[in-house]
Amino acid sequence: MVNILIKADRISKIYTLFAEEIKAIKDLDLEIRQGEFIAIMGPSGSGKTTLLDILGCLDKVSTGKLNVLDHDVSAFKESSLVKIRRVNMGFVFQEFLLIPTLTALENVVLPLLFSGLPQEHSKAVSLLERVGLGHRINHLPRELSGGERQRVAIARALVTTPKILFADEPTGNLDTKSGQQIFDIFKELNQKDDLTIVLTTHNYKLGLQARRIMFLKDGCIVSREESSLFV
């Protein structure tokens, strides 16, 4: 029996902008199973980020039914959403978004502080070592390269041992080489740790390396395919 982590049933997201309704996600159905590695692709404005935010419980759906880890989150308020996401979801963003005043290690420990989990520094250090930054743990973000910052962000996303990792264009601000390195980390996490990963990307070369690719256009999924390139 495959474990379904997220099940979306005709979900929509409607933004109202100057009295005009923009439907960023349109009646979308989706299932995400344990251990999947999904790349969401599609033109700019197609709703990739919006979808990721909703699946990650960062934002609410407008209509439809969304089931996340056996919770019907469609009607959840932000105060309930935060409880779901802080122990179950990890987030990586295009602009890294580390806290500039905190060192790499402190950035990684921060989610533990908010979640009220024990602040095991050894865990944070081993995660930083795993992403190849064992020698940079006391550096501030501004002392790190873009690729290094994104690796700190990945360690930060993993420190609460989440069930799903969401990454919105994680390689968008990186050169091809560091982009591939980051992607390799995702692949390894998915294969070795059976971590479920959902990411968006504009980069076909990278996107095609995911296990499943979903194409989005105007808020609808236009194709879902298993990747042949996944190794």
Next chain:
Amino acid sequence: MKILTVAFKNLQRKKIRTFLTIGGVAIAVAVLVSLMGFDTGYQKSLTNDIDKMGYQVLVTAKGCPYEAATLMLKGGGGLRYMEQSVFDKIAKDPRIERISPQLAATEFDKDRQNGQGGIILYMGVSNSYLELKPWSKFKSGQWFSSDDADEVIIGYEAAELEQRVAGDQIFIPNLNKVLKVVGIFERTGTQDDGIMFIPLATAQRIFDLPGKLTGIGIKLKDIGSLGDFEESLYNEPGIQVISMAQVKGTIFNLVSSSKVMTNSVAIIAILIAVIGVVNTILMSVFERTKEIGVMKAIGASRLDIFHIIWLETTLICVLGGFFGEIIAILGTSLVEHIIRQTLPYAPAGKLVIITPVLLLGSFLGAVIMGLIAGIYPAFRASSMRPVEAIRSGD
């Protein structure tokens, strides 16, 4: 790592801005502490000044009682004269415990204060003076050898200033007179420390005021009989009776009217500081919108964010309170100096007394101010929606 660490590290990000905001709070706290310290100090010193006069009632020649009161506090009598016969009459009153006649006179000495010139106050007193002030002690020397000797006893500070010791000769140029220093008083912490005392008869003679007095200090056996006593002097022409309690009240009133001004300055300083703190924190909240968004994304609750911002505000005010108190303590003498220049009458003792209770109280005040100032910025930060915050600004 604690929430406090996150808050504290953020304050270090814009050092100058943080420093200036803390400075604003510090100034407000310093002003407050100084003013309140002045309240206590002035009251204490004035009370001490008046109690140490040794008399409860002063009889002077008729004139403006306020003027008389201040003049008297500065030198023991309004410079209007009354006849010594009044003294002889009053002295027999059975309600009186002690009574001492005084004749004050001032001399301008152009050599004083490094050639700037200054006023020297001479006070003619009789032997009963010491009975009125039993705490008076001689640092050196002793009382006058006779009732009209050409001798002088100098108050502690006047002696220090003039570098006088017992046995010295003092020349009064305007009168072409030489007086011999026979004693120097110990410090009393009152205006007496700056006065030159001479025998009453000598004063009347050398200042050419025969049979004249400027005031009579009286201590009653029972202060309750003051009303009766005052009434019995009603028929005496040309004199007035001033009770020291009245004088104290009058001076307090004079000072409290100017206190309204200074207190409003303190309140304005505090208001400005609070606005400064709110502004700084609000600015830093808006600058950090994305950071706050990402903190929410990685698990911070509304309360966590509220906590961080609230702590930052409180930290600023705690630090401001601490430095403000240091400024107030270090600035005491400066404040004293300024007050002495501006007040109509300043007692001799410490004018600004900063007590531990005052320090603790104002520190708590600063903390509370921080807690209040932090509410709105913290609320704004905690209300940001994670998605909007993260996507803001692109």
